[in-house]
Amino acid sequence: MAQVVNGEKASMSSYSRQNRFKNQDSMADIKSSNCDETNMGNSSNEHTSKGRVTWNSHKMKSMRDSTRLGSSLHGTNLSTLMTNTNYGIVVGIEITNWTKYHLTEPKTKTYSGYISTPAVSVRPGHKEAMIVHKHGYTMTGSSGIVSWLIENKKRRIAIVWKSPYFRSNSVGICVTTVGNETQDDSWFNVISNKQQDEKLKYKFSTFSDTSDEIMIEDNDFQLFGSMGTSSKPEVKITLRPTMTHDLSITKPQ
Known part of the structure; x- marks a missing residue:
C-alpha cells in the first residue's frame, strides 16, 4: 500500500483553526436522508421484489439494526480507534455496505499523512473502518484516496478525503x-x-x-458521504442499492 508524502502548505485562511480544534464533533448523529414514501417494512418479500427500495424511516432503522461490525470494528468503534491515535489531525473513515455485493480489493494511496488502520474488504450488511493521520511534528494534514471493487459488478466506489492543517475538511464520493x-x-x-x-x-x-450529507446515485447504487468539521473528523460512508433484489439480507443482532 503506497504512501506518498506531499506536505500541504500551511497557508492561513478565513477559517478559524482554533474553532476547528475545539469542535471535536462526532458524526454519530448524522443520518442518511430519507425518502417521503410509503412504509414498506423489511419482509422477505421485499428482497425478492424487482422494484426499487423505499428508503423510508422504517427501512433505514431496519437496515441499521441489522448491520454487523466487521473485523476492524470488533470490540471497538470508530471514535475509540481515533482516540487511540495520538496526532493533531486524525481522520476516521467508516463504510457501511447495505448491498448484497462484497466490497473487495481495497486500494489506498495517501498524499499526506500515514495510515494507522488500513482499509479492509466489507461484507454485505457489515461496516468497517480505517484510520489515517498527519505526520508527527509537522504542520501538515492528511489526504488521500481509498476505493473498493464492487464484486461481480466490474466497478469501484472511491472516497477522497482532505483534512489540511489550516483549512476546512473536504470529502469526495465516487462510483465508476x-x-x-x-x-x-x-x-x-x-x-x-x-x-x-x-x-x-x-x-x-x-x-x-x-x-450535511452528500449523495450520488445511478440505476444500481446510491452512495452517501459526510465529514466532520473538526481536526479529528469522522467520515461516514454508506453504499446502498436502488433495487430490492440487491439488498443485503442479514437479521437484526
Whole structure:
C-alpha cells in the first residue's frame, strides 16, 4: 500500500483553526436522508421484489439494526480507534455496505499523512473502518484516496478525503462506470479539482461549518458521504442499492 508524502502548505485562511480544534464533533448523529414514501417494512418479500427500495424511516432503522461490525470494528468503534491515535489531525473513515455485493480489493494511496488502520474488504450488511493521520511534528494534514471493487459488478466506489492543517475538511464520493475495476491514481486530482471524467460519477464537497450529507446515485447504487468539521473528523460512508433484489439480507443482532 503506497504512501506518498506531499506536505500541504500551511497557508492561513478565513477559517478559524482554533474553532476547528475545539469542535471535536462526532458524526454519530448524522443520518442518511430519507425518502417521503410509503412504509414498506423489511419482509422477505421485499428482497425478492424487482422494484426499487423505499428508503423510508422504517427501512433505514431496519437496515441499521441489522448491520454487523466487521473485523476492524470488533470490540471497538470508530471514535475509540481515533482516540487511540495520538496526532493533531486524525481522520476516521467508516463504510457501511447495505448491498448484497462484497466490497473487495481495497486500494489506498495517501498524499499526506500515514495510515494507522488500513482499509479492509466489507461484507454485505457489515461496516468497517480505517484510520489515517498527519505526520508527527509537522504542520501538515492528511489526504488521500481509498476505493473498493464492487464484486461481480466490474466497478469501484472511491472516497477522497482532505483534512489540511489550516483549512476546512473536504470529502469526495465516487462510483465508476462498468469496466473500471482498477484504481487510477489520477482519480484523486480529478475528484478534488472537480474535473470532467466520463468514467467517474462523483461529488466533492468542503465541510466548513456543517456536516450535511452528500449523495450520488445511478440505476444500481446510491452512495452517501459526510465529514466532520473538526481536526479529528469522522467520515461516514454508506453504499446502498436502488433495487430490492440487491439488498443485503442479514437479521437484526
